[in-house]
Amino acid sequence: MSPDGPAVSLSGVTKSYGEGRGVADLDLEVAAGELVAVLGPNGAGKTTTVELMEGYRRPDRGTVRVLGLDPIRERRACLPLLGIMLQEGGIYPALSAAETLRLFAAYFRDPEPPGELLERVGLADRGRARYRHLSGGARQRLSLALALVGRPRVLFLDEPTAGMDPRSRLLTWEIIRERRSQGVTVLLTTHSMEEAERLADRVAIIDRGRLVALDSPTHLSQAAGQGLLELETVTGLTPTRLQEVRALSAVDEVSELGEARYLLRATEPARAAAAVTALLAEGGPQLRLLRVGAGSLEEVFLDLTEGPS
Amino acid sequence: MTPAPLPRAAPWPRAFRAQLRVELILLLRQGENLLVILVLPIVLLALFDGARIFPSGSGRPIDFLLPGVLTVALMSTGMVTLGISTAYQRYYRVLKRLGGAPLPRATLVGAKAAAVLLVEVGQVALLVLIGWLLFGWSGTLAPGLPIMALGALCFAALGLTLAGALRAELTLGGANGLYLVFLVVGGVVLPISHLPNWLQPLAAILPPAALSSALRSALGGGALPGAQVALLGGWTIVLGVLAATLFRWE
Numbered sequence: 057m058s059p060d061g062p063a064v065s066l067s068g069v070t071k072s073y074g075e076g077r078g079v080a081d082l083d084l085e086v087a088a089g090e091l092v093a094v095l096g097p098n099g100a101g102k103t104t105t106v107e108l109m110e111g112y113r114r115p116d117r118g119t120v121r122v123l124g125l126d127p128i129r130e131r132r133a134c135l136p137l138l139g140i141m142l143q144e145g146g147i148y149p150a151l152s153a154a155e156t157l158r159l160f161a162a163y164f165r166d167p168e169p170p171g172e173l174l175e176r177v178g179l180a181d182r183g184r185a186r187y188r189h190l191s192g193g194a195r196q197r198l199s200l201a202l203a204l205v206g207r208p209r210v211l212f213l214d215e216p217t218a219g220m221d222p223r224s225r226l227l228t229w230e231i232i233r234e235r236r237s238q239g240v241t242v243l244l245t246t247h248s249m250e251e252a253e254r255l256a257d258r259v260a261i262i263d264r265g266r267l268v269a270l271d272s273p274t275h276l277s278q279a280a281g282q283g284l285l286e287l288e289t290v291t292g293l294t295p296t297r298l299q300e301v302r303a304l305s306a307v308d309e310v311s312e313l314g315e316a317r318y319l320l321r322a323t324e325p326a327r328a329a330a331a332v333t334a335l336l337a338e339g340g341p342q343l344r345l346l347r348v349g350a351g352s353l354e355e356v357f358l359d360l361t362e363g364p365s
Numbered sequence: 366m367t368p369a370p371l372p373r374a375a376p377w378p379r380a381f382r383a384q385l386r387v388e389l390i391l392l393l394r395q396g397e398n399l400l401v402i403l404v405l406p407i408v409l410l411a412l413f414d415g416a417r418i419f420p421s422g423s424g425r426p427i428d429f430l431l432p433g434v435l436t437v438a439l440m441s442t443g444m445v446t447l448g449i450s451t452a453y454q455r456y457y458r459v460l461k462r463l464g465g466a467p468l469p470r471a472t473l474v475g476a477k478a479a480a481v482l483l484v485e486v487g488q489v490a491l492l493v494l495i496g497w498l499l500f501g502w503s504g505t506l507a508p509g510l511p512i513m514a515l516g517a518l519c520f521a522a523l524g525l526t527l528a529g530a531l532r533a534e535l536t537l538g539g540a541n542g543l544y545l546v547f548l549v550v551g552g553v554v555l556p557i558s559h560l561p562n563w564l565q566p567l568a569a570i571l572p573p574a575a576l577s578s579a580l581r582s583a584l585g586g587g588a589l590p591g592a593q594v595a596l597l598g599g600w601t602i603v604l605g606v607l608a609a610t611l612f613r614w615e
Contacts, residue, residue, distance in 0.1 A: 110465055111465075112461070112464070112465065112615075132374075132467070132469070135374070135465065135466065135467040136371070136372045136373050136374045136467040137371060137372055138465070140462070140465040140466075142458060142461065142462055142465075144458075145457045145458035145459070145462075146457070146458045146459060146461060146462030147457070147459065147462065148387070148391060148454070148457070148459055149457060150390075150391055150394055150395060151387065151390070151391070155387065155390070158383070159383050159384070159387050160466060162375055162379055162380055162382070162383030162384075163374060163375055163380050163383075163466050163467050163468045164372060164373070164374060164375055164467065165372070165373040165374065165375050165376070166370075166372065166373070202462075206372050206466075206467070207372050208372060209371070209372065
């Protein structure tokens with residue numbers, strides 16, 4: 057094992073299932089102690105990417121290394137170092153939360169005490185409840201606890217907060233940050249820009265099996281924010297007004313983000329801002345927000361990935 | 366920043382014990398499992414002991430019935446309960462998740478086998494005890510033990526073949542359906558001679574008939590039933606290979 061190398065690396069990895077699914081020619085390195093969020097629309101290849109790293113999928117081409125090990129050929133050496141959270145399921149429905157966690161603890165030589173961990177994920181009072189009777193959020197938190205119980209060096213979390221209520225989500229974020237601060241390498245997939253922005257050191261955006269962006273959330277937002285304006289009006293633009301905005305010579309392109317929000321592209325954003333303000337000042341609708349420059353991660357995402365196919 | 370020692374897998378006996386405990390809980394916690402594992406064989410024993418359908422001259426009803434009911438018991442645990450629970454563990458991705466934990470597959474499979482075996486030992490002990498105390502059974506158990514072990518293996522392989530070949534819902538239906546068919550044509554509580562003539566030769570070569578007739582001969586103190594044991598062994602090999610080939614972890 058090479059302590060100085062990346063914790064996780066994919067190089068030239070291709071895995072296809074036919075029908076254009078899977079991932080193609082993926083290069084991605086995650087440094088030790090780094091938290092990388094893999095962001096992408098449904099079916100983009102997020103789960104395939106983590107499952108390649110977890111050793112669940114064998115790449116058609118390319119190499120996968122986790123802590124310097126091949127996760128398939130050196131599976132026995134690799135597995136004690138990993139914490140895995142599947143996207144859903146993976147737990148005996150008839151077993152209680154505490155029984156399940158004790159079982160997984162017994163797989164490791166020096167596990168975290170199951171009782172403490174159960175409390176950490178907010179399930180202390182649900183320990184006797186069987187998995188099938190737990191709410192969606194509680195199931196996810198139990199699944200997270202199973203990933204943590206072996207004190208892993210690398211955590212793979214596939215949509216850890218999907219379907220969670222806000223309270224569960226905040227707790228989960230807190231726990232993930234805590235592990236990250238203890239030096240654990242984390243790779244998580246998510247739909248949520250907010251999650252990626254709040255947690256990740258770097259964000260990898262995947263679309264149709266290809267890596268289309270990889271950078272810190274701040275850099276990504278800034279880079280893609282060049283020449284972008286975010287516009288929000290009190291009521292939505294009527295088709296006529298939208299046409300008029302599009303017709304402004306300073307504005308190159310307008311896309312609708314929904315809920316009276318628009319994303320404008322312009323070579324000279326300041327001039328475009330002035331033109332839009334002037335246009336809306338006469339005849340409305342009233343302007344609520346006009347932001348020039350730094351875009352949000354959401355804009356980057358929409359910009360880089362194609363719409364639902 | 367990271368703590369020095371790398372996380373390691375537990376020594377296998379610890380993982381094995383924990384897994385065995387869970388496998389036993391899973392087998393015995395669900396009401397429907399207890400019904401087929403325990404209640405049904407006992408009910409069959411009680412119900413059919415009074416039935417006047419057994420071949421005359423071959424001793425008392427219990428001499429025919431106990432080997433049959435033992436066959437039913439092994440079928441219940443190996444084919445029905447193991448088959449269905451394994452299929453659902455795959456469906457719920459439990460097998461997949463365990464594949465991502467440092468639990469060697471051999472430990473998992475060993476724990477499952479041990480759990481099934483323990484349950485079956487309990488079934489056999491209880492049924493033999495009931496047969497002896499309540500129905501005056503007086504055969505010898507020892508010669509039957511290796512035959513029952515072979516039968517247990519055969520039905521476990523059949524259950525795992527179903528679980529490997531079929532989706533969870535179909536395994537549920539398939540295992541229960543086959544169970545009913547075997548109850549009727551297996552020569553377990555109903556002698557094969559009571560079946561329609563055309564069905565008898567087919568019924569006689571199926572695993573439950575092979576096991577129950579071999580057991581009848583062994584428990585009754587007869588000669589080693591070579592033909593039936595060979596037949597049962599053949600089924601076990603075929604089904605074992607099928608189970609190993611068809612089995613999928615996810």
